[in-house]
Structures are given as C-alpha cells and as structure tokens.
Amino acid sequence: MAQKLYLYSRFERFWHWSQAALIIFLLLTGFEIHGSLEIFGYEKAYLYHVYAGVALVILTAFAIFWHLTTGAWRHYWPVKEKIPQICYYYVIGIFRGEPHPFEKRPDQKLNPLQRLAYIFLKLILFPLQFITAFLLLTYQWWSYLGIEATFRKVALWHTAGAFAFLFFLIIHTYLTTTGRPWYNHIRGMILGWEEV
Amino acid sequence: MAVTSNWCRCTSCHAGYGWKDKNFDFNKVENIDCLVCHDTTGTYKKFPTDCGYPPLKDKVFAGKKLFKAVNLSFVAQHVGPSTRESCGKCHFYSGGGDGVKRGDIDSTLIAPDKKLDVHMDAKGLNFTCATCHTTTAHEIDGRHYDTPAPGGLALAFPKYEGHRVRCESCHGLRPHRPKQKLFDWRLVKLNDHTDRVACQTCHIPLYARGRPTNIYWDWSTAGQFKDGKPIVKMGPLGRPVYHSKKGTLKWGRDLVPVYRWYNGTYSYILPGEKVEAGPEPIEIIKPNGSPTDPKARIFPFKPHLGKQPYDPVNKTLIIPKLFGPKGSGAFWADHDWKAAAAAGMAAAGLPFSGEVTFVKTIYYHALSHMVAPKEDALKCGACHIRKGGRLADISGVYLPGRDRVPELDKIGATLCLIALCLVTIHGLARIILAFKK
Numbered sequence: 333m334a335q336k337l338y339l340y341s342r343f344e345r346f347w348h349w350s351q352a353a354l355i356i357f358l359l360l361t362g363f364e365i366h367g368s369l370e371i372f373g374y375e376k377a378y379l380y381h382v383y384a385g386v387a388l389v390i391l392t393a394f395a396i397f398w399h400l401t402t403g404a405w406r407h408y409w410p411v412k413e414k415i416p417q418i419c420y421y422y423v424i425g426i427f428r429g430e431p432h433p434f435e436k437r438p439d440q441k442l443n444p445l446q447r448l449a450y451i452f453l454k455l456i457l458f459p460l461q462f463i464t465a466f467l468l469l470t471y472q473w474w475s476y477l478g479i480e481a482t483f484r485k486v487a488l489w490h491t492a493g494a495f496a497f498l499f500f501l502i503i504h505t506y507l508t509t510t511g512r513p514w515y516n517h518i519r520g521m522i523l524g525w526e527e528v
Numbered sequence: 529m530a531v532t533s534n535w536c537r538c539t540s541c542h543a544g545y546g547w548k549d550k551n552f553d554f555n556k557v558e559n560i561d562c563l564v565c566h567d568t569t570g571t572y573k574k575f576p577t578d579c580g581y582p583p584l585k586d587k588v589f590a591g592k593k594l595f596k597a598v599n600l601s602f603v604a605q606h607v608g609p610s611t612r613e614s615c616g617k618c619h620f621y622s623g624g625g626d627g628v629k630r631g632d633i634d635s636t637l638i639a640p641d642k643k644l645d646v647h648m649d650a651k652g653l654n655f656t657c658a659t660c661h662t663t664t665a666h667e668i669d670g671r672h673y674d675t676p677a678p679g680g681l682a683l684a685f686p687k688y689e690g691h692r693v694r695c696e697s698c699h700g701l702r703p704h705r706p707k708q709k710l711f712d713w714r715l716v717k718l719n720d721h722t723d724r725v726a727c728q729t730c731h732i733p734l735y736a737r738g739r740p741t742n743i744y745w746d747w748s749t750a751g752q753f754k755d756g757k758p759i760v761k762m763g764p765l766g767r768p769v770y771h772s773k774k775g776t777l778k779w780g781r782d783l784v785p786v787y788r789w790y791n792g793t794y795s796y797i798l799p800g801e802k803v804e805a806g807p808e809p810i811e812i813i814k815p816n817g818s819p820t821d822p823k824a825r826i827f828p829f830k831p832h833l834g835k836q837p838y839d840p841v842n843k844t845l846i847i848p849k850l851f852g853p854k855g856s857g858a859f860w861a862d863h864d865w866k867a868a869a870a871a872g873m874a875a876a877g878l879p880f881s882g883e884v885t886f887v888k889t890i891y892y893h894a895l896s897h898m899v900a901p902k903e904d905a906l907k908c909g910a911c912h913i914r915k916g917g918r919l920a921d922i923s924g925v926y927l928p929g930r931d932r933v934p935e936l937d938k939i940g941a942t943l944c945l946i947a948l949c950l951v952t953i954h955g956l957a958r959i960i961l962a963f964k965k
Contacts, residue, residue, distance in 0.1 A: 367914040367929040368937070374908040374929060379714055422954075427961055472720045484926040488933050495940030499947050506951035510958075 339441050340524045344404075347395050348521060354388045355497060362494050385465055392458065408451050411444045418445050426510065436528050449500070457496055464490035541618035612648060613638050615657040624774075625767075627739035631783065631830040632897040636738030644737055645898050660693055695727040695896075703727070724925060726790070726825035729918075730906045731899045734782045735830055738898065740765040744778035745834035748886035751775075751863040773860050775835075785828035785895055787922055789817035794892075800878045802843045809833060809888035812845070819924020826922055832891040837865055839873075841881035845889075848872040 340348070361384065363369045364377035372380060399405040417433040425433075434443035442450065467486045470477065511517040511526075520526030616635060623629025627636075642649040647660070695703075702719035706712040721730070735741070750773060752759060758772035767779045793816045797803055803810050817824030837846040848865065849872035852858030857871030865884045873880035911919045912929030919927060 365912075365928055366932060367912070374912045375714070378717070378908065382713055427957060472723075482926070484931070487926060487928060488936060491932070491936060492940065495936075495944060498940075498944050502944060502947045502951060506955065509955070 335528055336525050337436065337438055337528055338524055339436065339438060339520055339526050342524070343398055345521060345524060347391065347398070350391055351388070351395075354384050354391065355501065357384050358388065359494060359498055359501070366491060366494075382469070389462060392462075407440065407442050408447055408454065410447050410451055413444060415444050415448075418443055422510075436526070449504075453500060457493060457500070460489065461493040461497070464493065541622065610656060610658050612656050615661075619657075623742060625742075627736065628742045629832070630893050630895075630897075631736040631741035632732070632893075632895045634739040634741075637897070640738070640898075642901055643904075646901055647899060648897075660698075662693070695731075696722075699727070724826060726827040728894075728896055728899075729787060729826055729828050731902075732785065732828055732895050732897075733900055733904055733906050733910075735785055735828070735895050735898065736781045736783050737900075740767050740779040740781045741783070741830065742767075742777055743780045743783070743831070743833065744776070745774065745832070746776040746886075747774070747837060748835045749775040751859070751865070753863075772863075783830070784918070786831050786892075787826050787919055788815045788829055788892065789819060789821070789824045789922070789924070790815040790827035790829075790894060791817035791821050791824040793817075797845060799847055799876055800844055803845065804843065805838055805840070805885075805887040809890040810845070811892070812889050813891045813893075815892055815894065826919065826925075828895045829892040830895060832893060834889050834891075835886045836889045837869055837884050838887040839869070839881050840883050840885045842879055844878065845887075846873060846880070846884060847876050847878070849875060 358381060360369065360371060361377045361381035364371055365374070365381055371377065414433050421430065421433050432443075436443075464486050467474075467479065467481065468483075468490060470479075471483055474481065508517045508521070509515070511520075516527055616633070616638060619630075619633050620626055620635045620637070621628070622633075627634030636644060637648055639650040640648050642652050647653050647655040701722055703722070704715040704718045706715055718730075749770070752770075753772055759770055760768050760772070761770040763769035763777075763779060765779045765781060768774070768777055769779075770776055794813050795811075795816055797810065797812050815827065815829065817827075837848055838844070839846050846869045848868035849856065849858045850860050850868065852861060852871075854861040856862075857864070857867040859865065859868035862868065866882065869884050870880055870882070906918065909917075909929075911917050912927060914930060917927075917930055919930065
C-alpha cells in the first residue's frame with residue numbers, strides 16, 4: 333500500500349500556483365506586447381504586464397525569504413547521483429512500467445534532474461528576466477543611472493528569456509502528468525500530500 | 529511655383545502693399561499693411577489681383593464675386609487685436625483656396641467646436657492665432673523657413689522667453705498628469721514618449737477635418753479647353769478635379785498624416801538649383817531631422833504631391849509666369865507652358881533652355897493645428913503593431929510590437945514547438961501502452 337507524505341507546505345503551494353498563474357499571464361501579455369498575439373489590446377496588455385511583473389517580483393521576494401529562513405533552499409542544491417538512471421527512466425523505463433529510480437522524501441523532494449532544472453530557472457532565467465524587465469521599465473532614466481545599452485538588445489534578451497520560460501512551461505507541465513496515477517504529482521501540489 | 533513674376537496676384541497675401549517694381553522695400557514700416565491683421569470689422573478685403581490694394585470702389589472679380597468697396601475710415605475706427613479671421617484672411621486661403629495647401633488651417637477655424645480644435649474652440653478656450661503665435665517686436669513666432677520655432681526644449685513655462693509657439697511651452701515636457709490618482713503608470717509612459725514623439729503626432733490623429741485639402745496637383749494637364757472654353761470638372765468633395773487653369777487635382781478629407789523625423793527646420797530646393805528627375809518625386813520642401821538628432825521628433829505631415837514644369841536640359845524646376853495680360857507669356861492668359869516658362873525664368877533671372885517637361889514633386893507641411901480632444905488621441909496600438917501601423921516606415925527606434933529580431937522568434941518558436949511535439953509523442957505512447965495493459 334502506498335504511503336502518504338506531506339511534501340508541500342501551505343506557503344509553498346500558494347507560491348507555486350500564484351507564480352504559475354503570473355508566469356502564464358506574463359507570457360500572454362508579453363507576447364502581445366511583442367506583437368505575436370492579440371488578446372487584450374496593446375494598452376491593457378502593456379499595463380497588465382507591468383502590474384503582473386511587479387506582483388511576481390514581490391512574490392519572489394517573499395519566496396526567497398521563505399527559502400532562506402526555512403532552509404528549503406537545500407532542496408535545490410545540485411547532486412550528481414542517478415542522473416543517467418533518471419534519463420533512462422524517462423526514455424525507456426516509464427514505458428516498461430519500471431519504478432522511478434528516485435525516491436521522494438520530505439528531506440529530498442526534488443530529484444537531481446529537477447534540481448538542475450530549477451537551479452537554472454532560479455539562478456539564471458529569473459534574474460535575466462527581472463534585470464531586463466527593470467532595464468526596460470527604467471529606459472528613460474538610463475542616462476542618469478549611467479547605463480549603457482540599447483533598448484533593442486535588452487528587449488531581445490527579455491524575449492529570449494520569455495521563450496525559455498515557455499519552453500520550461502511545456503516540459504514542466506507535461507512532466508507533472510508522469511506520476512502514478514497520472515494526476516498524483518498535481519494532486520500533491522494542490523493538497524500538499526503525495527502518495528509514494 | 530514662386531512669387532517672382534506673379535507679384536500682383538500674390539502680394540494680396542505675401543508682403544507688399546502697393547507693389548510697383550522689383551525694388552520695393554519690404555522692410556519699410558510704411559510698406560506693411562497694418563489693417564489686414566488689425567481690422568476687426570471683417571470688411572477689409574483686398575481685390576485679388578490689385579497688387580495688394582483694397583478696392584475703394586465696388587468691383588467684380590472673375591465675373592462672380594462682388595468685392596465691396598472698403599470704407600477705410602470705418603475700418604480705421606475699429607482697429608483691434610488680431611483675430612483668427614484676420615490671420616485667416618491669408619492663411620486659410622494659402623494655395624489658392626480654403627484649406628488647399630495645409631490641411632490644418634482653414635476657414636472652419638473662424639468658429640470651430642472642441643471636436644475640431646480644442647484650443648480655438650469658440651465656446652471653450654477660444655484662443656486666437658496670436659495666443660500661441662505670440663509676437664516679439666512684431667516678429668510672429670513660428671518656424672520661418674530655416675530658423676526653428678523658438679521656445680526651447682528645456683522645461684518651458686507659459687510665456688517662456690516670451691515665446692509660446694510650441695505645445696511644450698504651455699503644457700511642459702511631461703504634460704500628462706493624473707487627476708485623481710497619485711500615480712498612473714499609463715500617463716508616465718505617455719510622458720516617456722515626448723522625447724521622441726511630438727505632441728502633434730498623437731494629438732492630431734487626422735488632418736483636413738474642416739475642409740477638404742488638396743493632396744495632388746498636376747500642372748501638366750492644365751491648359752486644355754473644350755470648344756475654346758475652360759473646363760472645370762467638380763469632384764465628390766465639391767472641389768474641382770480638373771481645372772483648365774490648374775490641371776488635374778485630387779482632394780481629401782479626414783486623412784492620415786505621414787510621419788517623418790523633424791527638428792523644426794526644412795530643406796528647400798532653391799530657384800535655379802539643379803535637381804535630378806527620377807522615379808521618386810522631387811522633394812521640394814522636406815523636413816530635416818534624424819533619429820540621432822536630439823532635437824528631432826517624429827512629427828505628422830501632410831504630403832502634397834504633384835507634377836510641375838521642369839527644364840530637362842538645365843535640370844531645374846521652372847518658375848512659370850502665371851498671372852498677367854495676354855501676350856505677356858502668362859500661362860493663365862496665353863496657355864503656353866514654354867512662353868510662361870521663358871517669361872517666368874527671365875523675371876527670376878534664371879537660365880531657361882526652351883524645353884519643358886513635367887516632373888513629380890512633393891511638399892511636406894507640418895501639422896500643428898486642429899488638435900483633437902484628448903479622447904481622440906492615438907491609441908497605443910496605432911503605432912505598436914507589427915504591420916500597417918502609423919509609424920511603419922519610421923526608422924531608428926526599436927518600437928515594441930512592430931520590431932523584433934525574426935531569427936530569435938524563429939529559434940524560440942521552433943524550440944518550443946519541438947518540446948511540444950516531444951511531450952505529445954511521449955504522452956501518446958504512454959496512453960497507448962496503458963490501454964494495451
């Protein structure tokens with residue numbers, strides 16, 4: 333019989349889902365500002381994007397504080413073990429009904445591949461997006477802030493970051509369905525309890 | 529077209545009261561007609577062809593219009609500050625008719641409503657021309673060909689240096705302020721535009737909102753007659769589309785301006801200057817400015833296209849003599865371009881080869897009047913749009929929504945698509961296997 337573990341605290345779940353909603357919303361409005369979509373109209377898209385961006389920064393600030401004070405940041409510390417086995421699992425093992433090579437525990441919630449992905453997200457993509465967003469927002473003050481850049485280049489990096497987020501979102505969303513039963517991981521992230 | 533050799537006709541507006549010969553002194557005070565601007569009775573009108581003198585007896589012009597004799601002493605007793613009408617006597621009709629040349633100044637500005645012009649709105653602010661075009665020692669502020677309009681780009685207060693002719697002089701460089709809220713990012717962003725986008729660009733979304741304006745003037749077809757009689761064909765806008773004296777004409781209303789970088793000065797083709805005739809129209813008056821010029825803004829213009837006589841040997845634009853008695857070579861009397869060109873060029877003191885062809889030409893007129901109410905200002909999407917936006921051919925800025933790096937978009941979209949395909953295949957395989965079991 334499967335065992336139930338309490339993996340995700342209330343704050344973590346709130347953080348995860350509001351972050352997900354904000355990122356999806358930012359992608360939609362962002363690609364409208366970029367000229368690829370037409371949903372809200374340019375003016376609303378632009379304003380919503382700015383507001384949602386500010387909300388995400390605030391949320392992230394709380395999340396960083398939470399991770400530091402609870403020590404939860406340790407979950408992202410990269411480890412080398414089992415990476416080949418996990419790759420093998422997703423390419424072949426999963427189709428043969430083999431068990432996941434990684435064992436989820438409250439003290440190690442993320443498998444080594446996830447750790448790599450998330451640390452890339454948190455240390456590279458988020459900062460990239462926040463810094464370029466800050467620059468785009470303060471464009472008029474660059475000369476006072478002593479920033480030398482071209483608007484075009486910064487916009488280019490911000491767009492590249494957006495594509496990276498979209499890429500992550502696709503893979504991530506799919507992988508959440510690879511639990512057993514398929515909704516197991518999703519239920520865990522909603523209720524906090526996951527069967528292992 | 530220029531004033532030389534057409535003096536008598538043209539001086540009813542262009543400086544010169546009682547022109548007699550080429551040596552008339554335009555700078556003498558006595559030679560400036562005070563009443564055109566300072567008459568408030570509205571009866572002071574000049575007879576169109578009388579060398580700038582008002583009619584002292586009733587006279588009939590072109591067989592139709594009655595020009596009443598001006599009672600000079602009545603006018604003189606009613607001298608007052610200039611009005612929209614008094615400036616308009618010349619400015620509304622420049623180009624030969626109401627609103628013909630500019631498209632933003634016409635006789636509907638005598639008593640406009642707010643929809644047409646927020647400032648000259650007769651029931652509202654009721655500005656006269658001189659409210660903005662303040663005068664310093666009687667030099668009316670304005671661009672004056674190659675000297676840009678004064679007013680400065682620094683923070684400008686009303687009557688800044690006594691000049692008020694820029695929008696910024698009254699409204700400041702960051703004119704959008706929240707009324708109720710403390711802070712409104714939308715208005716901050718609008719203000720951020722003013723360093724590159726002129727106020728007029730957003731606030732004059734359409735021109736020729738009063739009267740139709742001429743947008744195409746082809747002189748090459750002028751001079752055709754039917755049974756010896758002049759032809760005048762009227763178009764749908766109540767303006768001639770063909771006129772024996774003027775040629776083929778096109779008119780427009782509620783037009784979308786074209787946008788150019790503009791630093792407040794123009795380049796002109798001078799009389800006698802050599803110009804190559806190519807497939808593109810010759811730019812007779814064109815705005816100066818570039819994205820790297822800190823004084824330049826993206827500014828709205830009325831483009832005025834046409835065809836004009838050209839000397840293909842000397843490669844110069846021809847200044848024809850238009851107005852004059854029969855036998856003088858004047859085009860409107862003799863209907864012969866070669867004779868008109870010879871007479872006109874001789875009067876201007878320029879060489880003429882004897883050949884006349886026609887070339888395409890374009891003038892740009894900056895638009896600063898008929899400012900629409902704030903609700904009608906351009907919406908973001910008018911410029912920030914991938915294709916067909918108002919600023920589609922403005923270069924030198926990265927305009928979000930219009931510009932992108934196509935390679936980046938391709939790579940990004942391809943990678944995301946591959947990811948989507950992979951997870952779909954992976955997922956389908958899992959579903960099929962699950963059903964097999």
